[in-house]
Amino acid sequence: MLDLVAHKVHDESRQGESYAPQNPDNKVYTRKFYIESYGCQMNFADSEIVASILNKEGFGATRNLEEANLIFINTCSIREKAEQTVRNRLQEFRKIKTQNPGTLIGVLGCMAERLKAKFLEEEKLVDIVVGPDAYRSLPKLVAEASEGHKSVNVLLSREETYADISPIRLNSNGVSAFVSIMRGCNNMCSFCVVPFTRGRERSRDAESIVRECRELFENGYREVTLLGQNVDSYYYTPPYSQPEEAQPVTFARLLEMVAQISPLLRVRFSTSHPKDITRDVLTTMAAYENICKCIHLPVQSGSTRILQLMNRTYTREWYMRKVDEIREILPDCSITSDIIAGFCTETEEDHQETLSIMDYCQYDLSYMFFYSERPGTLAQRRYKDDVPLEVKKRRLQEIIEKQNQLSLNNYKKDIGKTFKVLVDGDSKRSADDWVGRNSQNKVVVFPKKGTTCQKGDYVNVKIKDCTQATLFGEVV
Template identity: 40%
Template sequence: MSTPAKTFYIETFGCQMNAHDSEKVIGTLEHEGYSRVEDEEAADLILYNTCSIRDKAEQKVFHRLNEYKRMQGEGKKFAVLGCVAQQEGNKIFDKAPFVSLVSGSASYRNLPEMLVRLEAGEKRITGLDDRQTEETFDTEFTARSNPHRGYITIIEGCDKFCSYCVVPYTRGKERSRSSESILTEAKRMAEAGYTDIQLLGQNVNSYHDPLGKKSFADVLAMVGELSGVRRVRFTTSHPRDFTPDIVQVIDAMPSICDHVHLPVQSGSSAVLKAMQREYTREWYLERIAWIKAAKRDISMTTDIIVGFPGETEEDFEETMSLLDVVGYDGVFAFQYSPRPNTPAVGMAETVSDEVKASRLQRLLEAQRERQRISYERHLNQIVEVMVEGYNHQRGQVTGRTSQNKTLNFTTSLPILPAIGSYLNVRVTKTFPNSLVGEAVSAA
């Protein structure tokens, strides 16, 4: 008599790290005999991989749990994973008693053992309080969702303790994988046909090889040299650990993408000090100067928080001035919102919600105009594009440049280029957030 199939449904909230964590969780579950389904109703086990970076993230998770608690009578089991799980801990069992498993990301390597306990009927299983672990979640069973672009987490956790950020408390301390294990995974991906590999970490350039063999720049070069790999990306960098050799590797190796995401958070040294970023405006701009001095045209993007406690109008104007000084090709900007268990929670909120909203709008409008001008430099350039999809309504192919810019283009080819293929495209029109062009040849 055959064993009945075990099914699971997973929903992921948040960043690329969470998305890749879910790929590894999915692969682990499938290796343990579970089959993935696309509908909660069809699942025996429902998992939510959560994020707590933004305000109201916890409410979103509990709202979703509340929507589906009616299914507990059907014998379904629920698991909360990720940052909200680590942050809320056992309180999740109190708020949602039908949840059976709560695990932070630092404990994912124990998932097979936790699943055995879950199947044995245990009602409250936790994988928490593992901040001091030296272990990383490496698995060869990753279920990658894209057959052409794949992620490799090279460092987990964070030791920076910025005053507004919950990540060090939810993902544990910084712990890097060995350069050998990274190379093994990258080789396996290249042999499977992946041409675009992205290295991930909360602070990816804080990487320290436990074997003492490779720097972060060395790891970039090592992956970029693999046969079949055409693009290597990395995110997210931290200014404190951004070094000149990173720029040198980008300059020397065409396979390393000419794009750096370097979050500044504020252009005011006073606000940066209150944020406990441990660098100044001048320190940050020195690193920008390294990037600008490169032989290649390296695209730069950043993260900015507006309305941090104590931010004056003068502080905000210093942030606004960075848009001109740096010339970002993209800015991800957010209003400050206090996160649980962070030092900034105790700071007096000196900026009203109305002022935060106004500053955010001013910043985004100013950046949009700067991007309009910045993107114009690509007009008439021929750039390599990786095909990502099709817009049949517009008769366009959608792709991405090595600078991580969206390029929508037409082609005279009788057959549409395959997703994952590379073409050379001439840019014929520019917008603040995208480019338009015509294919000229296969790359």
């Protein structure tokens, strides 16, 4: 499961973000689309695929709902709250449609696959429903909907990776970009809908990934994040027509191939399932300075009993040994996590084990939720959601407070250190400051005064102060 924006220790939320892509040719479009995305990083990357497909059909992006001929919402089904947020937005979109009857409303992504009948027939909220593997059919569906037909394609695929589509970078800072390397998930975690909404794992061909990353670098980008539901299980075998390249490409090898494009191109990735991150990946990270030293390693629970109910395929002790291995090979690596409070049958003892494993792992950041039962999952079919809501909320609050303290302690340890920082742009709080991130993906803010750096530059910054989410320093 990719990082879902929820109770985070910092405030860089991307929920409900609308887009306007770069338009270097200043082309004038007579037809416009508006797209809003929710949920994981993969959804935001998918919106860039959709934008490319629509762009080729003569649609330009807009941030103005009222002028859009097409309104799309790219959805997430991972939590009930996310689904309700999407429903509320669709109601607002319908009001716009009553004022502009020719406007078409579409739902993309995971909710589209799961709730197609409700959207189209029961609630009559939308005109177009498109699942994550069916974006190539958008032109046909838009044409059908324009003629008054309800249009839907939520078929899952065992082959689709969109490898040949060059994404349009939406709301890009020109420095960092997402690159999708695989789709789907084979892990049947009992709480998760992803295998049902995004299908089985399939890896994109390695050469197309490297080519996309190289083109981004040549166009001035200095950081790529390789995305997949479970990147460590990436595995691509070139076709037999290329015998000289027929050696399978593992994730460790792919990391190396991208890192070798240029030492000036930073490489990140998300997300790792603990059972799949190998020693080869860790040693490859150690060998290349430009592979960022940050690993998102979702634990979900600190209780072995709960982990077994979640079908996470590891124990508490095994996970702790994996963290030890990361610390051994990458002593300066930041580790972040996902944590669920109040899963089925969770006791106070189970909850305390989660708090204690947080202490052991010393996470720099966590994405924290209370359990939300999702229809169709193994947990919904097998277990009773028996932890009272007030108990879930109380346990979640204790987890959040624990993480806040861990984050603050970890950030304080960085005071006095000097980090190589990639400048992302102006700080949101002051145009007098730059903001960037270090290899550990920590936000660093520093004054512009006295510097000659620009967006996309690397600078060495000595840390002077911090909060639990931000480092403050000066260029040295």
